[in-house]
Amino acid sequence: MVTIADVARHAGVSPSTVSYVLNGSHQISETTRGRVLRSVAELGFHPNAGARTLAGRRSRIIALVMPLRTDMYVPVMMEIAISVTTEARRHGYDVLLVTDEEGPEGVRRVAASGLADGVILMDVELGDPRIPALRARGTQAVLIGLPDDPHQLSCVDHDFTAAGALCADHLADLGHRDVGFIGYGSGVYKRHAGYAERTLAGFRERAEQRRVRFLHRPCEGTYESTAWTLTRILADRPGTTGFVVQNEAAIGPLLGLLKAAGRSVPEDTSVVALCPEQLAEQHTPALTTVSGPGQELGRVAVGQMIRRLTAAQRGEPPTDERVLLQPTLTVRQSTNGQPSPPKEPS
Amino acid sequence: MVTIADVARHAGVSPSTVSYVLNGSHQISETTRGRVLRSVAELGFHPNAGARTLAGRRSRIIALVMPLRTDMYVPVMMEIAISVTTEARRHGYDVLLVTDEEGPEGVRRVAASGLADGVILMDVELGDPRIPALRARGTQAVLIGLPDDPHQLSCVDHDFTAAGALCADHLADLGHRDVGFIGYGSGVYKRHAGYAERTLAGFRERAEQRRVRFLHRPCEGTYESTAWTLTRILADRPGTTGFVVQNEAAIGPLLGLLKAAGRSVPEDTSVVALCPEQLAEQHTPALTTVSGPGQELGRVAVGQMIRRLTAAQRGEPPTDERVLLQPTLTVRQSTNGQPSPPKEPS
DNA sequence: TGGCAGCGTCGATGCGCTTCGACAAACTCA
């Protein structure tokens, strides 16, 4: 193992000088600096992580806490995890993956042991039990999702309210007067998953403004539940010509069912999906979607964390930011401006 | 911050005794042990990770290296990442997430700095450049996937050859004589992704044994490419009554196209998908699949790593294991025993 | 009753690095 002392000897300087060069924490002449860096490269020196952590009282590690639940669309979590990791590296940090299996205790352990300098929490919900654990310890935290009380915490999330509103606007613009909103399974609403509720609320408010009638129905996403949901919506509102699908899993079944019911998309019926762009092209017809920037979420979260950590290091008070990322409507082939009147009389 | 000295004082023992209790590395009387543990709990002591790493020369961290590429089915990677993380915790290890963005240098950095005790590499390919980097340093490594030369390395992977064979057997058993094999995009084969090649090889061999004729065609997974692939297969072999789909993204399009072509599944045409069980139920009809145990992969990889680390600590030579996990055929509604003869004459 | 094993506990040392204060050298200005 190559140590800082080896580098120092090789470069003809003292260990502290090598440390200063590597950390940029002190003025060093260009010549010495060059000599040290050359020695570092020549010997293939990698500072020992444990020693750095111990002496410097910071681990340069950010913990990323993932939900175990999988009713969220998994690729989205993956996208966030990867963007968090690459962005963290750009700032010299590594990422520790923590699952929620340990619950709040896991977060406590990672923070209290100094394993991580800060914690990024994914899929934060109202009443999240991990948040008090973090607050109590004064741990640096960034939340992906919105908690009850964002006081003293940085948060970032998609603007789901705006996403819901975009759906309503688009269908209203196209002339739809009756819309079915196919939601997540009822369990998701029961746990008050913020993203589900906010999307629905945003949609509801805008739909009312635009005088669009709608029916919201939960849906588990299986073929059977989608069939049942669709049947109920069409029975209650035969004049429905537009659909908003919140549960990605229901998209495929819905398209099949509409076709089977003799409704063609987009001629008779428009479908707007709330899902990542990536999914949109996999369906036929390609889906008009409202989606948020997945990669951006991770980048912003890391940015907030870095700002918090540097502020804390300087003894400054933490900056509790609160960022909502704007969703985009991408019109593809599943929505249409001239909905035919439904065949059955209402 | 609570240190081991605080605990020692509180319990009326020396710091070394506390250390022995916490690490179980020395005989301690039951009474002392109880007293120490009570103090630990009462003070909420969490051993400092940096100090432990430095003094103990091990970080209790395993690095998990993820591919950035996304032509693999993403939820599968996620499943592995989560199972690796939870299994590692069961052994007292944490998991550091490393992306391949840094390339072999990232792996080198993490290992050389002592940040991680070992490295689990996902999505290993033939000629993987990260492997020489690990070998050179003598870093403990477990590969998910199979390298050219598994000498001195532990590997685990799905038995893709067996998976291919299972597909061939099932379709042969059902009486299909002409089968289309819808593969991944040609880029996947060009990089010699082992999983793609081995599945195909396993299928080919068994198909020949069972006297099933087949056409393998690469497919990017978009609607257009699937349509083109299907068209070509049916043009070349109009008598095709069975399909094996390797590229998950092509499943949805394929089912739609078959229906559009007037072929009903499973009455006229059987479809076997090589994909996670989870996807199978999302399609209509529910897919007959051949799939491997995703969670198991992560668990086995961690198990191998733990064995390597404990062996290395005792100065024993590493056990280079090589495990192939057996896939399962699950018959659902997309395969049928009585393929109707195709309508067009061959 | 003396001698000798363990068994259980303690001090001391060092892991490799960061960082503080000291200090020599080169410079500034009166």
Next chain:
DNA sequence: TGAGTTTGTCGAAGCGCATCGACGCTGCCA
């Protein structure tokens, strides 16, 4: 030209823990 300032480098003191060797104590056998 001497006092004060700045610049660049060095030594040494920890950071909090694991671990080795030392050592006292209890209990056993002769």
